[in-house]
Amino acid sequence: MMRLCLALCLLFSFLQATSLFDAQSEGMGYRVERIASGLQGIPWGMAFVDEHTLFITQIQGDMLLLDTRTALVQPVFGMPFEPLYGGQGGLLDVAISPHFQEDSTLFFTYVKSINFQGATTLARATLEGHILTQWKDLLITHSTSGTSRHFGSRIAFDEKGYVYFSVGDRGMRDEAQELRSHTGTIVRLRQDGTIPEDNPFIDHPFALKEIYSYGHRNPQGLAFDPTTHRLYASEHGPRGGDEINLVEAGKNYGWPTISYGKEYWAPISIGEGTHKEGLEQPLHHYTPSIAPGSLLVYTGDAFPAWRDNLFLGALKLQHLNRIVLNKNGKVIKEERLLESLGLRIRQVIQNHEGHLYLSTDTGEILRIVPQ
Amino acid sequence: MMRLCLALCLLFSFLQATSLFDAQSEGMGYRVERIASGLQGIPWGMAFVDEHTLFITQIQGDMLLLDTRTALVQPVFGMPFEPLYGGQGGLLDVAISPHFQEDSTLFFTYVKSINFQGATTLARATLEGHILTQWKDLLITHSTSGTSRHFGSRIAFDEKGYVYFSVGDRGMRDEAQELRSHTGTIVRLRQDGTIPEDNPFIDHPFALKEIYSYGHRNPQGLAFDPTTHRLYASEHGPRGGDEINLVEAGKNYGWPTISYGKEYWAPISIGEGTHKEGLEQPLHHYTPSIAPGSLLVYTGDAFPAWRDNLFLGALKLQHLNRIVLNKNGKVIKEERLLESLGLRIRQVIQNHEGHLYLSTDTGEILRIVPQ
Incomplete structure (x- = not known):
């Protein structure tokens, strides 16, 4: 490197x-x-660590600091291992801690190799100059599959400091409706990786307690609006049916039971149509994708x-x-x-x-x- | 039921x-x-909850209390969901807390369905009469595979109160040498599921920090000797080569690099033989199995x-x-x-x-x- x-x-x-x-x-x-x-390499994630310095994650696994005035690039070292790179997976998002001035902490999503299958993983580390220290995996999601598709994953923070990140359906569709895995979900954690007591499925008999919302296909956009305190996610549809969703606690965004998209291989609708009681409608959808x-x-x-x-x-x-x-x-x-x-x-x-x-x-x- | x-x-x-x-x-x-x-049903696990009452787990998913004087059986309710039953998986071991008189706590291992594959999972719950309350999954291991073989899993406690449980290689062999997953390992946790700071791989760059030892095939026996403070595990070999191991922190028990067993389909040795530097020898091995x-x-x-x-x-x-x-x-x-x-x-x-x-x-x- x-x-x-x-x-x-x-x-x-x-x-x-x-x-x-x-x-x-x-x-x-x-x-x-x-x-x-x-x-x-594809610059997948970016975050400003000071007024003129962009921290860039490249899906292939490298990290860079870019001076936006001079375009000078320097490598960042200290990630203790290589992410699993391939398909839509690798090193994914980077976000600065809400208290970055004090804690110099960065959050990352990446694909971790678990038995040579990939699991979307949230981690944190401390930036000292151009070195990362104290790398810690906060949640290795239960989301392995035989494919290299649909890992998500973007990171966002709300005004209370909770951290959210998105996990795709890993190409397994129906599992996005399954609360026993993290596939097709938005996850909500404290910044130390522990589970907030008011997470929506905390008392659910078998759900994974980290889940905040589910029924997502491949959410690769996630953003919190500090004015309205709303959390938005964007996701890729199949063929048509990309969505913007207002993400709320415990809600089911419908994939693959409902969708505005079609199968790739034929103009055939997916699931049961576009609407179903109990499943959320997107704020906006895009066809074609x-x-x-x-x-x-x-x-x-x-x-x-x-x-x-x-x-x-x-x-x-x-x-x-x-x-x-x-x-x-x-x-x-x-x-x-x-x-x-x-x-x-x-x-x-x-x-x-x-x-x-x-x-x-x-x-x-x-x-x-x-x- | x-x-x-x-x-x-x-x-x-x-x-x-x-x-x-x-x-x-x-x-x-x-x-x-x-x-x-x-x-x-197969009575897979047993633990005495008082002098005359056996708590029995059946791999098919039921739990019973058996009075050893009268042979009267009553069902236990309260497990909030069904384990994934099939092959060698289902509801597995039960063990009483070292402080059972005070906390009425039982520990369980079972196979959890994650995207319809099985993951060996450690859980705890409180026994109130014949009802389980406060069920909590302590660790859903990263050990899913496409097979229903080699889940382990037995539970043991040491004199300090740390809880250990075993995870098989899930039929994936080489992954028993892989510290990025829990396959083929003995795991060590505190009783609340957190990771002890002196776990052997706590500072390892990419290992899962719960791992205590690795290179195991399918350990279905685990026992702590309170006199010598030694932890023993027994494991199934392939064809021949069943083992008893003295389990020590951070050690590699060799599967599948070394083994005393042969392939099922031919009298061919597995891996590189029976010995290799850096890999532990069993205390005892059994051939035939x-x-x-x-x-x-x-x-x-x-x-x-x-x-x-x-x-x-x-x-x-x-x-x-x-x-x-x-x-x-x-x-x-x-x-x-x-x-x-x-x-x-x-x-x-x-x-x-x-x-x-x-x-x-x-x-x-x-x-x-x-x-």
Whole structure:
């Protein structure tokens, strides 16, 4: 890894941001810039560890620190082992602790090898310079399967400091309805990995107590809105039927009993249709699929007209998806940005000023700033 | 279950113990008695909850209380769900807490359904009369596989109160050498399910921290000697090569790299032979296989000449196996008792007087008392 990283350091040193294009949204001018390219590996997760430093996880297993002013990259060491990389699995998300200034703690999701099958796993570690110490697996989910599909997994924190992360159905469909495993769920834990006493299934006779919601297919977006205290998740549908859901304690989001998607191999509906009593409806669904790889609730100051909007990176219909909610949390508008770039947009985050930072599967880091 | 149990109650009421035969061992006369028969299901685990009451787990999922004076049986209710029953899996062992007089707590191992595959699981619950309350899964091991073989699992406590239980290799062989899963291990926990800080792999970069020893095939016997403070495990070999091991922290017991057994399908050795540096040798091995289903360190007063001996229930070469150790813990003698009965002996325990209680796969409960 050292050699790779030295090569990257040389590559990125002293690059300047490249302006790609200017455009308008809601009457505001914005500019799209490329601040880095040529990252050798998919930058799956990003988090700011200070105003100008992006911590980047690459699905292949490497971690980097990127200086957003100089594009200088340095490797991060200290993950004590390699994640299980393959298919949709590997090193996945990174998120900073809500008290990062004090505890220097990062949270990660990755795929752990259990008997050579993959289990989505939440871990934490302390960042000291560019070294991770005190790595601790907080929950190795019960989610192994024979496939390398649908691991999730994004991380979010609510205002009380509980940590949430998403687990896909691992290609096993019906198991998303099964509370004895973590497949197809959003999990809720304390930051030390223990189970909150008010988790919805804490008194359920056989459910895994970490589960917060279930019936999800492959949620790869998860974001908490600090204003409304709502938790949102986005998930990939089968063929059509990608969803945005308002995630609430104990609720069943229906996969695969209901779905707006079709089978890949024929125009045949999945399960029992699109509605069923006791199963939640999505806030929004996309057909054809856009393939949302991330979700952000925008709370920045740089783009006042975008405040409280949701942003989703779209991998298949390559663009940045913007969703406007009304005060009741209903979707009232959708806009597709950056379509002209034709890039698979993976992660979307904001910095302290409210600029948007995007990663692409081509190994680029883009930025959206006011024009 | 209620109907089954009412039938059993009628069946067992007011039966008297039946004397089967008398014999000699080490110059002592002993008598073998049948105290119950016709249990509909394999009595896999047994534990005395008072002087005359046996708590019995049946692999099919039922739990019973058996009065050893009257043979009266009553069902136990309160396990909140069915274990995954099939192959070698189901409801497995039961053990009383070291502080049972005060806490009325029982520990169980069973197979939990995770995505319709089985995971050996340790749980605890409180016994109130014939009802279990406060069921809690302490560790759902990472040990699922596509087979229904080699779950283990027996429970033991050491003098400090740590709880140990065994997990088989789940038919996956090489994974017994893999510290990223619980397959083929002895696990060590506190009684609340948390991980002791002095567990041997606590600082290992990727091992599961619950693991105490590894490289086991299918350990279905586990017993702590309160005199010597030694922990012993017995395990099934493949074809030949059943073992008794002295279990010590962090050690690797070699399966499948070394073994005294052969492949089932041909007289071909397994792995690299019988010895390898860094891998532990068994205290004793059996070829042909006896198939040990349980292990007891005898500490009773009724048979002074058997004190500190090991007893193993043999399922295949149907007998009760007695092993004599010298003061250094080396095996110096083996005796085969009860061969004439031709019964698959499953569990072996002792009561407060030092009488031995045995269960058989034919649903009988036997007792060995002084003649």
